[in-house]
Amino acid sequence: MLRIRSLLLAIAYVLALLGVTPLFVFLEWWTQLSFGVAVLLGLLGDRRNRQLLEDRWATIVSIVVTLFCASQLSVNYFVEPVVNLLVLFQAVRLLGRKTGRHLLQIFLLSMFCLASSSLLSLSLAFFPLLIVMVFLVTIGLMLLTFHTCVPNLQLDRNGWRMVLWPACILPIGSLLLMLFFFVVLPRTQRPIWNFLNPSAPAKVSLSEEVRPGHVSSLAKTSELAFRVEMTEQDPLDLYWRTIVLNRVENGVWSRQGQAPSDWGAGRSGIEQTIFLEPKADQFLPAMDVPLDLFGYRIRSSGDRIFRVRYRINKRISYRANSLPQDILSLAEPSNESFYLQLPTVIDQRLLALAQEVRGEEASRHEIITRLKDYFRGQNLSYSSTNLPQTDTPVATFLFESRRGYCEYFASSFGLLLRLAGVPTRLVGGYLGGRYNSWGGYYLVPESAAHVWVEALLEDGRWQRIDPSRLAQNSASAVQGIQRQPLSWFDMLNDSVSHLWNRAVLNYDLQSQFEILRQTNRTLHRWSWRNLPWSLVGWVALVAGGCFGLAWWFRRHSGRERRILEQYLRVVERRFGFNPEGMGLFDIAERTGHPSCRRFAELYGGTLYRDRTLDGETIRTLTILVEELARN
Template sequence: MTSYQIPRNSLAWMLLAQVAVSAPHIVRLPIWITLVCVACGLWRIMVYQGRWNYPSRWVKVALAIFGFAGIPLGYDKLTGVEPAIALLIVAFFLKLLEMHHKQDAYVVILLGYFVAITEFLFFQSIPYTIYMFFSVLLITTALIGLHQTKTHIQPMRTFRTAAILLGQALPLMIVLFVLFPRISPLWTVPLQSSMGRTGVTDSMSPGDIASLAQSDELAFRVTFDGQVPRNRQLYWRGLVLSEFDGKTWTTSNGLVQRGVWRSNQDQPPWVDAIEMRGEEFSYNIVLEATQQNWLFALTMPEVPQNNKLVVLAHYNIASRIPIRNTLRYQLTSHLGSVLSRELNDYWKGQYTKIPLYSNPRTQVLAKKMLTEASSSREYIDDVLRMYNQQEFIYTLKPPLLGRNSIDEFIIDSKKGFCEHYASSFVFMMRAAGIPARVVVGYQGGEYNPRGNYFSVRQFDAHAWTEVWLKDQGWVRFDPTSAVAPERIERGLEAAVEDENTFLFDSPLSIFRYRQLLWLTDLRLQLDAIGHYWDAWVVGYTPETQMSLLSKYLGDMDKQKIYFLMLGVFFAILGTIGVFILSKRSSAVLRPAEIEYLKFCRILEKKGYRRHHGEGPNDFAARVSLSLPSLRDEINSVTKAYIEAVYVNEVEADLLSLKKAVRVVRFKSLASVD
């Protein structure tokens, strides 16, 4: 068998590209897969250096078994994307040891492009994109290296060619990106949930939100059209939790299932019970991927009738498919809306349900306070007053609580974070027979003047409550505001200023240094760039595309857009073709010639044009006669030019030529004025 030898130049680039393209995946791969990959790479280097031979069949089989067996062992289930990527990477490296034909090398290159693509399933930020572009550049370099002669020994030349190719491909890519008709997903594909990101989830136990508040990760960004609400109005409702087991609040499964949110029914019946009222705000949210369905909105948005969004029975909204990528959505909320003026007995029962024997001391307290109050409204105020006037402390470091967490919090420790207040408040309501529920979401946000939007981060996560009052429907009560009003007015950092626990676990977080104004300014600037990236690149969905195109091109049908795309695409391609095929590049000027041409241009502006075929000396003599004031300078340029080009090509002559040309320019400008 004649063994195909991959050009050495290409192999070196290929190994480099493999390392670059797989590096970001390593954190997610089981360790032995990484080891198999490293082993393959090292072995290939040894083959490359001629020290070892290609491994025997048995070694290859052993490596393959080891690598592929690692996949089911390393992941709980094999249906997600992550095991698939692991498989791809193992194949990608194993193929290195089996490169007997040019086709094998093509397979490696192709796998490389695929691995690069999978990276975008996990990260889509600007730095990652730049990094992946660089990786693609390396793979392309290896691909070009494959087609070079075996004696080619200029690796940087190969790299430069790849860079030129990709550089010329960029404008074409942008045309396709903007204009290529986007299609909705053909089928949904699971992404392993183990890669869950931080964010509010569908359950809440004491300490959950406090730990979430340790993260400065972005949740979403909001741009308001026109009027902007005040900070204390910014309650971004996410999930409504109505089931309580004594310690943990969860969303009621029954409700979700009965919530027909997967059905295609256009108008769930409970939507009729919404009365849109109050101040109206229009806003656009760019939500970071959560891998979940919940969406965040101010109360109560008008939800467009489409198959993407749905209003759940708790009057929170969700996307029909999990949010795997940055999602952009536009809503209009009516802040004073009345939700469900009527509540039937079934729901009343659901919203007043508490486990019978849980937190008995709180139940007793609630009964006692209820008998002291004249109405349920007064009872609510009494409870809030209790938080405000007793020794309750708002803290990010609450003590750990036991089985009867609410008893321990309300009666003993009195130290808690928003989830403690929300949880205990709803419990007190339900113990008194008042329908109530916990709402989790975000509160507040940081205004970015650079981009005119609000950034809502994980440390803005918040829990509050809604109580159903007759004739008013669901009314928001935030017990946290009774304890720490500054949390609602100025955010978490201000609220925990005294105990100095803000982002305590991330000493390097840029948010801890808000007092450094330049740093904050820089952060806001970068964040604004990230916002536009998320909104216009990452969040460029079929809907965004249609609205953008109809804004600038008027109403166009798909066919016209298609023709437009092809037209622009081939126009650019043609321009590139003319550019690279023109012989323009054949005239290479030496630096001294470039300088001399500058000099000629200066004189041309003054009306002295060098004739075709006129030598520098003749030209100088002719111009000097008409421009005696510049004679010395013209002569020194001419002398320096002749020295530099014809006598000895040394750096010093070039420098003196540059200097002389500068003097001419200066003098000629001066003489004009």
């Protein structure tokens, strides 16, 4: 026999831990320590049936922690103090008395803690924690009803089965309603509670400028930039175009002015669905060379760069169609001069090198080939640490240090091509990616940010050149060229995370409209001839199974009620009075019949002791009712 109070206390502690778990890493150290100590001391006190914190002291402590957390509130620091306050309230409650009212407070604080975690991080753990919490709270509320009436109530196995079975069934309806409302309730374009916890500044990502030499070391990050659902491609084609830089001044490449239009040969290519993480700029990456982007409010420019109107401060998804080859051409040859602009101050060594590479009447293709040969002959090394900071980073890179990362290689190569009379621009984006074969998508991290060159040939076609590949150690040093396959655990873990992001976090107003449009198209095309009869068979099978289970439960769970109703009808017919509202022993005393007394002893003695009628008792009761009916 197990006391209901023991199970209630266990549920209370489990709920408290579930509510604080997703918040724990965001709490102050003193809140973490206070909660951990409260759990241990609370368990010890409940085990010894001792109250560690009286109600009066619990109230005083709650007021003190409220004033302390309130003193930390500010316009830009609101959520964290409130979250710490909730956890401290829970700690106080675990140390105090645990009557029915106090247990309800623990349940409520646990749900508030879990809900507040969504203001800090809506991770994949939120959903399973929510499901477990819904079940435990429902079971706890039902047990609390019995505990309030009979504090020391104990139940045997059959009694627990009768109590817990409906308590486990009830949350299923709540979860189904939750799923329904998640799908149909309208979404706002921006979070309703954004004023409580404004979006943090987006992470540092691909820069909108190429400025070699402004830092001595390049920081690396493992943060994800985006995922791309597509078939696995040739690693040499994994260039993700994001921004084009067309102006150079004082060693800095930037994007200025209205870029001349390019046109691409081809209308169909590789389809991609891109899931972009929040970032600081407005540019949308796609596989080079992108033909079109769909699925979002996108603005495009003539040089095949796509952007949105506002900063991307949330996860978004869109589709792209690309051709991984040099298919872009300058629409108007008269616009070549736009890509020949030169800085006002140029190192004389660069001018001499450009003149040497150009020679006399060399074609643009020959100039590119000569410059590649020069880079290979210099034994340049790809490095992102301990680089010299100078006012002439390109000249220092080529003629002195011979060490640098992609910005050095692309800037120097692009500037030399312009000095040699070849229209050139720099393209910023990402290189490479790790393919998740389980999910069918590429993972592209921020560390894969890359810069390369596009040079215009005589026929008006843009040729992609990656000068970083000319480094002597490019195969091992250039991020993106390295090929490190994902382990099966990494693939499984990221596939689950991607599914969560796609199905839950990315579900917005646009997704709801898409579901409505798809449903409308399906209904307009629907006909009996297109109905898959195999699906009909499965639906019929499932429906039949549900009806069968319902019939079985009704038959077995309603046996007590049916035998009682049959008995009452026989008593009314046999003895001429209505037994409704009378107890079984009252009926037996009024009739004086031995069969009625025996029925009351068997039926009442079983159910009034929180037991169920077994098969033998049901048969005996049925015989008694039949004897009364015959006589």
